[in-house]
Amino acid sequence: MQVGVRREQRAGERRVAATPETVLQLRALGLDVAVESNAGAGAGYADAAFAAAGASIVPELIAESLDVLLHVRPLEPETAAGLRPGTVSIGFASPASELPGVRALAAAGVTSFALELVPRISRAQSMDALSSQSLVSGYRAVLEAALRYPRFFPLYMTAAGTIPPARVLVLGAGVAGLQAIGTAKRLGARVSANDIRAASADEVASMGGTFIHLDLDTRTADPSAEGSGGYARELGEDRAKRQRALLAPHVAAADVLITTAAIPGRAAPLLVTTEMVAGMRAGSVVVDLAAESGGNVEGVIAGRDLQIPVDGGSVTLVGLQDAASAMPSDASRLFAKNVANLLALMTADGKVVPDFDDEVVAASCLTHGGSVRHAATAEALEAFK
Structure with a gap:
């Protein structure tokens, strides 16, 4: 044949x-x-x-x-x-x-x-192209951020003074997110992460990141955020708004933000608003890996770098496109x-x-x-x- x-x-x-x-x-x-x-x-x-x-x-x-x-x-x-x-x-x-x-x-x-x-079951792991390409994309996202960030990622202690490590926040702890965490850690950054799936906490820790626990108040909603195939389930609007409110101070404290949340076959969930980006420091970088499916960050454009004005300068918003194809x-x-x-x-x-x-x-x-x-x-x- x-x-x-x-x-x-x-x-x-x-x-x-x-x-x-x-x-x-x-x-x-x-x-x-x-x-x-x-x-x-x-x-x-x-x-x-x-x-x-x-x-x-x-x-x-x-x-x-x-x-x-x-x-x-x-x-x-x-x-x-x-x-x-x-x-x-x-x-x-x-x-x-x-x-x-x-x-x-x-x-x-x-x-x-x-x-x-391809189902996410053990015997199909060797055929799971979404995972293999997400591995590449997560790695690439950190490199793209590091190239645009105007400071070092690692801690340096020199005779001229101490340079603190960059603070990297990763939203979404699937394959791409975990790879981003591991890559940022290898570059010497201080890394934290969040995912709506509680089971992700151990995976984030295993990659050297600090998991951010958010109280999304599940009293009137299904407490399980685990969707089919190991993917996250999209939150209801009330819980999504609360998630963004609770994430806002963590986003503001980050030097680099990488968003990786995607739901196969659906538009990417909105995790970060323009107001949240405007709360970041000048020189910060945001890389949205979900830009091609609508984006996790409000206003992102796939394939474009945008400069978001903030006090003292701007934040670079990167709509990453063809991330896996770049390697x-x-x-x-x-x-x-x-x-x-x-x-x-x-x-x-x-x-x-x-x-x-x-x-x-x-x-x-x-x-x-x-x-x-x-x-x-x-x-x-x-x-x-």
Whole structure:
């Protein structure tokens, strides 16, 4: 069976859905692999390396000849429409925001697997691309903050005086948040963090951060903030307002604020208002990792740095975009393994035959046989009409 690896079309996207290492893995499964020329160039993987691993290098993938298409970003509707019925696609699909593409996949009879839908269970950890890319993003967020912060992160004691460490506050203690905590600690900052899930306190401590406990008054609300798949559940408006009020003094005391809270398939929750940012000191930096899904910080613009006026200067608000793509080599290495491991789960004797009795396969399938299998996306498509 023929597996195709596409050259990503979105401007600024430098990742690739396979590496020479995973080509070897797929070849060992009995699959033939075709890689579009320069598909890995942005991530540092040359055509020659793919060829040495056994892949065919082609100027352009021919949709009619593919049995499987591997990609990073969601497929454009026209690309999906060009695939023949029964083709398997694996990659990010952003089903909540890319409904025309989902509709095109279903109409074309493509069996598509969305990596956002891979369940967060133990046996699927090696296929969890959201986690692997969040790891990269959390690391990158701290580097972006450090480059813009006009002072040191670590404590320095010198003959000329003592320079105190930067105070970093991380909101959201998922994979990205925990990686941000660990990276900021390694750079020498004093780090604190908050997450609405109480169970996150131990994880924050394990990374060297100080957990900020907030009394959100759960007397009239469900005290559990744990959503499905290990993600946080969005708070009701009353509790969200109280959360922001309780966070305000911690935000004001921070030199660097990194926000990472996201809920798959939904707009990012608002954690920080413009008024809260205006309470920070001049020179402070805010990095919003959720900018592409609406942002945790009021007024953030994905892909832009904004200067928020405060007494004595301004606060830099960074709407981080394509964070994982900014570190394409390692991001691709992790992503490609996630993709290859999911494909391996569906491959036997050189044939890709998804077993929908398998909970991982069933949960991650977006479209199959002309219909949308993911219930929430199917409902959204009905409303989208």
